[in-house]
Amino acid sequence: xxxxxxxxxxxxxxxxxxxxxxxxxxxxxxxxxxxxxxxxxxxxxxxxxxxxxxxxxxxxxxxxxxxxxxxxxxxxxxxxxxxxxxxxxxxxxxxxxxxxxxxxxxxxxxxxxxxxxxxxxxxxxxxxxxxxxxxxxxxxxxxxxxxxxxxxxxxxxxxxxxxxxxxxxxxxxxxxxxxxxxxxxxxxxxxxxxxxxxxxxxxxxxxxxxxxxxxxxxxxxxxxxxxxxxxxxxxxxxxxxxxxxxxxxxxxxxxxxxxxxxxxxxxxxxxxxxxxxxxxxxxxxxxxxxxxxxxxxxxxxxxxxxxxxxxxxxxxxxxxxxxxxxxxxxxxxx
Amino acid sequence: xxxxxxxxxxxxxxxxxxxxxxxxxxxxxxxxxxxxxxxxxxxxxxxxxxxxxxxxxxxxxxxxxxxxxxxxxxxxxxxxxxxxxxxxxxxxxxxxxxxxxxxxxxxxxxxxxxxxxxxxxxxxxxxxxxxxxxxxxxxxxxxxxxxxxxxxxxxxxxxxxxxxxxxxxxxxxxxxxxxxxxxxxxxxxxxxxxxxxxxxxxxxxxxxxxxxxxxxxxxxxxxxxxxxxxxxxxxxxxxxxxxxxxxxxxxxxxxxxxxxxxxxxxxxxxxxxxxxxxxxxxxxxxxxxxxxxxxxxxxxxxxxxxxx
Numbered sequence: 001x002x003x004x005x006x007x008x009x010x011x012x013x014x015x016x017x018x019x020x021x022x023x024x025x026x027x028x029x030x031x032x033x034x035x036x037x038x039x040x041x042x043x044x045x046x047x048x049x050x051x052x053x054x055x056x057x058x059x060x061x062x063x064x065x066x067x068x069x070x071x072x073x074x075x076x077x078x079x080x081x082x083x084x085x086x087x088x089x090x091x092x093x094x095x096x097x098x099x100x101x102x103x104x105x106x107x108x109x110x111x112x113x114x115x116x117x118x119x120x121x122x123x124x125x126x127x128x129x130x131x132x133x134x135x136x137x138x139x140x141x142x143x144x145x146x147x148x149x150x151x152x153x154x155x156x157x158x159x160x161x162x163x164x165x166x167x168x169x170x171x172x173x174x175x176x177x178x179x180x181x182x183x184x185x186x187x188x189x190x191x192x193x194x195x196x197x198x199x200x201x202x203x204x205x206x207x208x209x210x211x212x213x214x215x216x217x218x219x220x221x222x223x224x225x226x227x228x229x230x231x232x233x234x235x236x237x238x239x240x241x242x243x244x245x246x247x248x249x250x251x252x253x254x255x256x257x258x259x260x261x262x263x264x265x266x267x268x269x270x271x272x273x274x275x276x277x278x279x280x281x282x283x284x285x286x287x288x289x290x291x292x293x294x295x296x297x298x299x300x301x302x303x304x305x306x307x308x309x310x311x312x313x314x315x316x317x318x319x320x321x322x323x324x325x326x327x328x329x330x331x332x333x334x
Numbered sequence: 335x336x337x338x339x340x341x342x343x344x345x346x347x348x349x350x351x352x353x354x355x356x357x358x359x360x361x362x363x364x365x366x367x368x369x370x371x372x373x374x375x376x377x378x379x380x381x382x383x384x385x386x387x388x389x390x391x392x393x394x395x396x397x398x399x400x401x402x403x404x405x406x407x408x409x410x411x412x413x414x415x416x417x418x419x420x421x422x423x424x425x426x427x428x429x430x431x432x433x434x435x436x437x438x439x440x441x442x443x444x445x446x447x448x449x450x451x452x453x454x455x456x457x458x459x460x461x462x463x464x465x466x467x468x469x470x471x472x473x474x475x476x477x478x479x480x481x482x483x484x485x486x487x488x489x490x491x492x493x494x495x496x497x498x499x500x501x502x503x504x505x506x507x508x509x510x511x512x513x514x515x516x517x518x519x520x521x522x523x524x525x526x527x528x529x530x531x532x533x534x535x536x537x538x539x540x541x542x543x544x545x546x547x548x549x550x551x552x553x554x555x556x557x558x559x560x561x562x563x564x565x566x567x568x569x570x571x572x573x574x575x576x577x578x579x580x581x582x583x584x585x586x587x588x589x590x591x592x593x594x595x596x597x598x599x600x601x602x603x604x605x606x607x608x609x610x611x612x613x614x615x616x617x618x619x620x621x622x623x624x625x626x627x628x629x630x631x632x633x634x635x636x637x638x639x640x641x642x
Contacts, residue, residue, distance in 0.1 A: 077543070083536045102546055
């Protein structure tokens with residue numbers, strides 16, 4: 001368990017700067033999720049922490065120790081790859097204890113650690129199989145097992161669930177959360193899936209174009225997004241964002257309102273609108289409407305709702321939940 | 335029982351009708367005969383003829399009449415130069431596997447990544463393989479020439495007496511093997527490069543994180559991953575060694591005093607140039623069965639296992 005600190009880290013590939021200047025602290029024992037759209041530099045950042053990429057400038061500290069120039073293996077980290085990166089010619093047991101064999105760990109100690117990892121990950125019955133004989137979820141567990149036995153100070157995950165189907169992803173998400181609780185280790189997790197970020201993280205780092213947009217607890221980000229980008233990125237369905245002038249306000253450049261903070265009515269309300277598409281999900285209903293003079297909007301209503309496309313209705317926003325953003329895209333507080 | 339049998343017969347005829355209907359049988363009937371015909375005409379018939387001629391004392395003119403049974407085979411078995419040729423062929427196999435392949439692998443590991451510099455080196459290392467064998471043999475015969483060759487000038491620059499390596503009974507075959515390694519390592523290198531490029535980068539990075547050094551990554555990750563390619567390349571090396579001919583002819587022509595023959599140059603020298611077609615055929619038959627045996631055993635023990 002250790003804190004990870006990045007001080008003014010920069011990364012450029014040739015003339016192309018991926019990360020201009022990044023300073024970030026990942027608290028000891030936290031589950032920190034780096035989230036952002038494709039190409040925002042989150043995987044590069046993870047690779048810099050792991051030591052697979054060298055930063056162009058800046059320093060990386062793990063547990064207070066400067067590891068900027070250290071080899072990946074000397075940083076006390078382990079990494080789970082998106083592709084799992086299992087050795088196809090080795091059995092599950094050999095895959096898990098590969099690093100221990102390299103470091104010449106005594107055989108009994110190796111066996112003990114592999115058995116422990118296999119127990120945690122329910123892999124006991126598969127230790128003699130090759131990765132090719134396992135399902136996607138099992139392979140992912142083997143990759144995690146390989147991380148566990150090294151007893152690292154920091155676990156790194158690079159989009160570990162993106163190759164799994166939806167059902168398995170949900171299951172593995174729960175398992176990862178449990179794993180974090182039981183190991184009590186620092187974990188840094190990269191994903192572009194904001195649902196994974198919201199459910200797993202104690203701390204979310206939203207990245208965009210190599211810069212940090214906001215760092216905070218999931219609900220802080222959800223309730224008080226610091227920038228328009230975070231407002232649009234965190235939450236599903238997305239927050240509705242539209243020019244303040246469209247509703248006759250001049251105290252902001254952009255107004256945001258989450259889909260669940262809009263009420264609907266057939267007789268009266270603030271914004272007249274026309275229903276376009278209605279998605280009935282069971283627990284709630286997602287309404288895609290076009291508000292007159294404002295534009296397309298999404299509304300989330302609890303329970304079922306029968307509404308036909310083209311039907312007229314009125315929308316009323318909950319004024320307490322209006323988010324205001326300035327012309328620079330930052331949140332306005334006063 | 336009777337009903338079950340009828341049902342089964344019906345389903346069998348149904349199967350036949352379907353397989354005729356889906357075009358597989360038709361495709362086989364159309365596509366197989368030309369291949370079979372060509373294979374018979376150009377492989378089976380000449381092979382059968384060779385076997386037939388090998389039982390005759392025949393100079394190639396007129397019809398073979400002087401039937402000698404297995405005498406040609408007996409002469410081959412007792413011929414010391416044939417033993418030498420087999421020994422030399424085995425030496426080429428050994429040098430190919432023990433020196434050429436490791437060398438090719440080492441170079442492949444150095445230059446398999448796609449960079450402009452590596453592309454230049456790849457081309458340079460591959461050049462000898464593109465060169466015609468006879469041309470390569472001729473070039474090296476000039477290099478090894480004791481009067482005006484490169485080796486001679488090197489020897490002279492060190493003040494040593496110039497030497498005629500290709501005329502040296504003990505060293506001529508070493509020179510031949512050097513040329514063979516030089517000529518073909520690029521081919522094996524290319525096989526390894528293609529295979530190494532297919533090793534996922536993630537695997538290498540995962541190994542680095544686990545603490546593997548460069549050497550350990552090669553040994554535990556890359557080589558196991560390209561094992562199928564190594565098996566194929568070894569197969570080419572062995573079969574190629576059995577066929578070495580056109581490098582030796584311009585270099586030494588089998589000499590000095592028949593010390594550098596391989597099985598094929600032996601066949602050519604003692605069978606064809608001396609008009610002992612029956613004898614040559616017998617050597618050819620032996621060589622063919624040697625190659626077939628190697629191929630079958632190799633397939634069975636190395637390549638077959640790999641598929642499973």
